[in-house]
Amino acid sequence: MKAVVLGSGGWGTALSQILCDNGHETYLWSHNPAKAAEMVRTRENPLLKGVYLSEALRITGDLDCLKGADLVVSAPPSFAVRETAKKMAPYLTEKSVVVSVSKGIERDTNLRLSQVIGEETGNLCPVVALSGPSHAEEVGIRMPTGCVAACRDADAARFAQDAFMNDYFRVYTSGDIVGVELAGALKNVIALSCGVCDGLGYQDNTKALLMTRAMAEITRLGEKLGGSRQTFGGLAGMGDLIVTCTSMHSRNRRAGILIGQGKTPQEAMKEVGAVVEGYFAALSIHQLSQRAGVEMPISRCAYEVLYEGKQVKNVVTELMTRAKKDELLETVRP
Numbered sequence: 001m002k003a004v005v006l007g008s009g010g011w012g013t014a015l016s017q018i019l020c021d022n023g024h025e026t027y028l029w030s031h032n033p034a035k036a037a038e039m040v041r042t043r044e045n046p047l048l049k050g051v052y053l054s055e056a057l058r059i060t061g062d063l064d065c066l067k068g069a070d071l072v073v074s075a076p077p078s079f080a081v082r083e084t085a086k087k088m089a090p091y092l093t094e095k096s097v098v099v100s101v102s103k104g105i106e107r108d109t110n111l112r113l114s115q116v117i118g119e120e121t122g123n124l125c126p127v128v129a130l131s132g133p134s135h136a137e138e139v140g141i142r143m144p145t146g147c148v149a150a151c152r153d154a155d156a157a158r159f160a161q162d163a164f165m166n167d168y169f170r171v172y173t174s175g176d177i178v179g180v181e182l183a184g185a186l187k188n189v190i191a192l193s194c195g196v197c198d199g200l201g202y203q204d205n206t207k208a209l210l211m212t213r214a215m216a217e218i219t220r221l222g223e224k225l226g227g228s229r230q231t232f233g234g235l236a237g238m239g240d241l242i243v244t245c246t247s248m249h250s251r252n253r254r255a256g257i258l259i260g261q262g263k264t265p266q267e268a269m270k271e272v273g274a275v276v277e278g279y280f281a282a283l284s285i286h287q288l289s290q291r292a293g294v295e296m297p298i299s300r301c302a303y304e305v306l307y308e309g310k311q312v313k314n315v316v317t318e319l320m321t322r323a324k325k326d327e328l329l330e331t332v333r334p
């Protein structure tokens with residue numbers, strides 16, 4: 001099979017190495033030809049330090065690598081998914097399968113990323129969302145990892161499962177692409193918030209409280225928007241929430257730590273030096289939850305800190321002193 005990965009950040013690079021390990025003819029495309037040339041020379045991506053890229057992986061800045069591709073992986077930051085989909089569109093056929101691996105919601109339209117790709121490619125071929133607890137740094141060194149390949153087209157989901165699965169990368173299929181994509185985008189804001197707790201010096205009790213209540217609000221919005229409750233308890237939901245809220249690989253968590261220590265969001269993102277999707281998602285989620293009439297106290301507070309300059313200490317007090325509630329009934333005590 002011929003596979004092309006569009007987007008040479010840490011994640012696109014790690015995924016291209018999996019496809020290469022699985023014996024597929026694999027291309028990794030960078031939108032920056034100079035960066036592609038440098039990776040060809042060094043067999044390393046500065047965004048995934050210490051991972052040697054095998055000689056069989058074809059690294060290029062030429063979009064013509066898409067000619068005849070069976071599998072196209074869309075792996076840019078969410079803000080560049082639409083322009084990347086525009087670029088792939090002329091090369092796709094009805095037999096192609098696109099796998100979307102970015103985690104976010106498109107700004108302004110609030111569309112899921114598979115919807116954005118569908119719009120730009122005229123829904124010519126199926127788009128599968130691949131998501132789960134999977135830091136590129138660990139996949140790159142072949143640590144056992146699991147993800148979900150979600151698509152309403154079960155054959156396409158199985159095609160992606162077959163393409164990626166091996167003895168260090170386990171892939172489950174799912175028909176709930178809505179839930180899988182939303183879970184991946186929503187947890188980034190929570191990982192950032194968990195980092196803020198770390199930055200403020202709060203410890204394990206606080207983070208367990210935050211993660212558990214975050215699951216409740218993420219699931220609430222996800223279900224309202226058409227996702228399945230079960231998905232939020234699975235790899236793309238709970239699994240990814242755990243890994244990003246606890247790992248120092250997480251760019252969202254690292255940005256949050258810096259904000260908790262007093263940096264502005266812009267300073268924090270600059271210092272992290274890689275895409276912090278939770279910053280962008282916070283705005284879309286705020287709009288989506290307001291429109292759907294779904295209460296999301298933690299995500300709302302993250303939005304207020306990131307976009308309205310609210311002080312993190314004040315936000316924590318506000319969250320802790322909200323009206324008394326029943327955990328299961330979700331009702332407020334009169």
Ligand SMILES: NC(=O)C1=CN([C@@H]2O[C@H](COP(=O)(O)OP(=O)(O)OC[C@H]3O[C@@H](n4cnc5c(N)ncnc54)[C@H](O)[C@@H]3O)[C@@H](O)[C@H]2O)C=CC1
Nearest residue numbers: 008009010011012031047076078080102103135136274275
């Ligand atoms: N890094 C990880 O462990 C994981 C990342 N993801 C998701 O994958 C997506 C990409 O993240 P990373 O690979 O980590 O990013 P990164 O921060 O490592 O690198 C971003 C890459 O995007 C490229 N880029 C910038 N503008 C572009 C454009 N207009 N068109 C194409 N490429 C462009 C940059 O050159 C750079 O190579 C994000 O949505 C992220 O949430 C998902 C799972 C794991």
Ligand SMILES: O=C(CO)COP(=O)(O)O
Nearest residue numbers: 132133134135250251252
């Ligand atoms: O989604 C991820 C791991 O599953 C990556 O998270 P960060 O973007 O926070 O690094």
